[in-house]
Amino acid sequence: MSLIPASLQTSHAAVAMAAREKACQSCAARTLSICGALPTDHLGRLAMMRAPQHLEPGETFLNEGDPATHYLNITAGAVKVYKLLPDGRRQITGFLFAGDLLGLAFNDTYTYSAEALTPVTVCRFPRRQLERLLEEFPAVERRLLAMASNELAAAQEQMVLLGRKTAQERIASFLLTLLRRGQRLGRSAERVKLPMTRADIGDYLGLTTETVSRAFTNLRRCGCIALEGACNVHLLDRDRLEELAEGGE
Amino acid sequence: MSLIPASLQTSHAAVAMAAREKACQSCAARTLSICGALPTDHLGRLAMMRAPQHLEPGETFLNEGDPATHYLNITAGAVKVYKLLPDGRRQITGFLFAGDLLGLAFNDTYTYSAEALTPVTVCRFPRRQLERLLEEFPAVERRLLAMASNELAAAQEQMVLLGRKTAQERIASFLLTLLRRGQRLGRSAERVKLPMTRADIGDYLGLTTETVSRAFTNLRRCGCIALEGACNVHLLDRDRLEELAEGGE
DNA sequence: CGACGGTTTGAGTCCGGTCAATTGTCGTGG
DNA sequence: CCACGACAATTGACCGGACTCAAACCGTCG
Numbered sequence: 355m356s357l358i359p360a361s362l363q364t365s366h367a368a369v370a371m372a373a374r375e376k377a378c379q380s381c382a383a384r385t386l387s388i389c390g391a392l393p394t395d396h397l398g399r400l401a402m403m404r405a406p407q408h409l410e411p412g413e414t415f416l417n418e419g420d421p422a423t424h425y426l427n428i429t430a431g432a433v434k435v436y437k438l439l440p441d442g443r444r445q446i447t448g449f450l451f452a453g454d455l456l457g458l459a460f461n462d463t464y465t466y467s468a469e470a471l472t473p474v475t476v477c478r479f480p481r482r483q484l485e486r487l488l489e490e491f492p493a494v495e496r497r498l499l500a501m502a503s504n505e506l507a508a509a510q511e512q513m514v515l516l517g518r519k520t521a522q523e524r525i526a527s528f529l530l531t532l533l534r535r536g537q538r539l540g541r542s543a544e545r546v547k548l549p550m551t552r553a554d555i556g557d558y559l560g561l562t563t564e565t566v567s568r569a570f571t572n573l574r575r576c577g578c579i580a581l582e583g584a585c586n587v588h589l590l591d592r593d594r595l596e597e598l599a600e601g602g603e
Numbered sequence: 604m605s606l607i608p609a610s611l612q613t614s615h616a617a618v619a620m621a622a623r624e625k626a627c628q629s630c631a632a633r634t635l636s637i638c639g640a641l642p643t644d645h646l647g648r649l650a651m652m653r654a655p656q657h658l659e660p661g662e663t664f665l666n667e668g669d670p671a672t673h674y675l676n677i678t679a680g681a682v683k684v685y686k687l688l689p690d691g692r693r694q695i696t697g698f699l700f701a702g703d704l705l706g707l708a709f710n711d712t713y714t715y716s717a718e719a720l721t722p723v724t725v726c727r728f729p730r731r732q733l734e735r736l737l738e739e740f741p742a743v744e745r746r747l748l749a750m751a752s753n754e755l756a757a758a759q760e761q762m763v764l765l766g767r768k769t770a771q772e773r774i775a776s777f778l779l780t781l782l783r784r785g786q787r788l789g790r791s792a793e794r795v796k797l798p799m800t801r802a803d804i805g806d807y808l809g810l811t812t813e814t815v816s817r818a819f820t821n822l823r824r825c826g827c828i829a830l831e832g833a834c835n836v837h838l839l840d841r842d843r844l845e846e847l848a849e850g851g852e
Numbered sequence: 853c854g855a856c857g858g859t860t861t862g863a864g865t866c867c868g869g870t871c872a873a874t875t876g877t878c879g880t881g882g
Numbered sequence: 883c884c885a886c887g888a889c890a891a892t893t894g895a896c897c898g899g900a901c902t903c904a905a906a907c908c909g910t911c912g
Contacts, residue, residue, distance in 0.1 A: 437763050441850045445763040459755035466759060492741045499744060502751035506708035509758035510715060514686050514694040516765035517809030521900065552859065560766030565900055567860055583909080584859060601690045770868065801891060814868055816892055832877080833891060 406477050409470040416456070416468035424478040425457035431474030432549040435466050436557065446558040448508075449550065451535070457481075458502050471549045516560045519601065524559040525569040526599035529579070529587060546587045573598075655726050658719040665705070665717035673727040674706035680723030681798040684715050685806065695807040696758075698799065700784070706730075707751050720798045765809045768850070773808040774818040775848035778828070778836060795836045822847075 406429055409415055416426070418437060433450040447466060450456060456468060456476075488495045515524050532546045548555070552563045559566070570587075573579045578595050580588040589595060596602075655678055658664055665675070667686060682699040696715060699705060705717060705725075737744045764773055781795045797804070805815045822828045827844050829837040838844060845851075 437759060439763065439767060439850050443767045443850065445766045447759040447762050459752050459759060461756065465756050488745075489741070492738070492744065495741065495744050495748060496737075499748050499751060502748060502755060503708050506751060506754055506758060507710065507714050509755060509762070510686060510696040510708060512762060513696050513758070513765060514688065516762060517694040517806075518688060518692045551857095557766075562901060563859080564861085564902085568900090571860075601688050601692065800889095811869060812891080813870085813893085817868090820892075 406475045409474040409476065411470055411472055413474075414467060414469045415474075415476070416464055416466070418465060418467045419463050422457065422462060422464045423481055425455060425481065425484055426468075427477045427479065428452055428454045428456065429475045429477055432471040433468055433474055434471055434550060434554055434558075435468045437466050444557045445560070446554060449558065452539075455498075455501060458498070458505060471554070521559075521561055521565050521569045522572060523599055523601055524561065525555075525566065525573065526578075526595050528555065528559060529589060530592075530595060530599055533589060533592075544589045544592065546589065548585045548587060552584070655724045658723040658725065660719050660721055662723075663716060663718045664723075664725070665713055665715070667714060667716045668712050671706065671711060671713045672730055674704060674730060674733050675717075676726045676728065677701055677703045677705065678724045678726055681720040682717055682723055683720055683799060683803055683807075684717045686715050693806045694809070695803060698807065701788075704747075704750060707747070707754060720803070770808075770810055770814050770818045771821060772848055772850055773810065774804075774815065774822065775827075775844050777804065777808055778838060779841075779844060779848055782838060782841075793838045793841065795838065797834045797836060801833070 407415075409431070428450050430452050433454075433456070434446050435448045435450060435456065436444050436446040438444050449471070450468075457464075459465060488498070515527055519527065529546055532548075533543070536546060537543055550558075552566045555561075556563050556566045561569075570579070570581065573595075574581055576594075578589070578591045578598065580590055582588060656664075658680070677699050679701050682703075682705070683695050684697045684699060684705065685693050685695040687693050698720070699717075706713075708714060737747070764776055768776065778795055781797070782792070785795060786792055799807075801812045801815045801819075804810075805812050808815070810818075819828070819830065822844075823830055825843075827838070827840045827847065829839055831837060
């Protein structure tokens, strides 16, 4: 069964269409996280608004201060979202992965920049069109509200981390958050992949590269984790890590 | 013109009704911030769901971990919202004032506690009822989504503060945020009232009481602010304060 | 292989935390 | 009206965790 509306199926050359359909089916599948119970044909319509866009690691595809014209749905890869101070200090406000939506927090302009960490695919939804869709399907709006609520709760958790936790606790919390997220997507229960650099982790946790590295070393020495290269973390003692993350002893 | 639906007007004793109507009219007026363009009679219905509730300073009226049964609209006074770590470290995630809504970030249980800073009035809206109303009036939902978006943007700004700013910059930012908020409510453009203690400010900005106090003293010495008692701040040099807040020199 | 970027480790410094004492503020009651 | 007590705010002295600067190490890729 095709997800593409009939009206579109006949309006393009068959070859281009086939490629496009393939791409957009996967886009549509990922887009489920936004659409919830949206009828299939409209889901297809949403996914068809734009062809997915591919980005290389290091590409900045969204700039703080630019007019906020699109919602972006990450359909593959990992992304960092950050804000800068005039003197160059940087705070990463979040890492996004497949299924995440970018554009929930906005005004007239984007209030953050976004950069690909790995090869990334995104679907760009023009604000106007999506908003028109919202009027038609309140269920989508409900879904967006729920997502925004979750983001808010996560942001508040991050405030606790940034305001009150030690370096050690921050790293432990960070690893556990990534682990939980991975588990929800059906990944391993004890292995975490870090697609970002130590500097990125530092900018996310309010630390420096060096402090991040030292904290990893400590966790390794105390037997909580094992590092397999710099980017693969094996969580050996999750319970202990949970304690450390909340300041238990 | 009464805001109370006719069905309710006849279902209670006249005397009780009069008092209740008076209380709820003011509640309804404040509730505008949620309802936007909601038809008047339904706005009244929303406001009537519960009589406003009065709270004394220091009263905790919402506990992290309790089942999330209500949305709360602050109609008067000031409130602090916070999260605790097991060992008692505290992070205040926000200060709320008249017109603010509590309950946007939730799951099954509240993820934060809330305590009155001053005498406070709140309107409690049962989740279920409000959600039923949302289905009837998508405009309200749109409004909630917009509020959540703003909260998210503010939360991200706070992450920059907590992760990357110095004590001095945090205090300057804090004062300016309060000032802007006050201005939007039609208050003075150069005076800020602080209904919270230095310890509260510290727990909001990720600092200690002492550091907060020292930062105020510095700002006073460099001529940016004047303190009139501990709770009234006169912003003498707003431009300089803006520079300090963003790390300009 | 060597070059380059990222990571780890070490040595020393500093901002903000801790502990302690003093001052200020406000409400109460003599 | 002032004295008192309680609590908040300020100030000072010292300390320590995270930052800074610098060097060594590692893995990847040409």
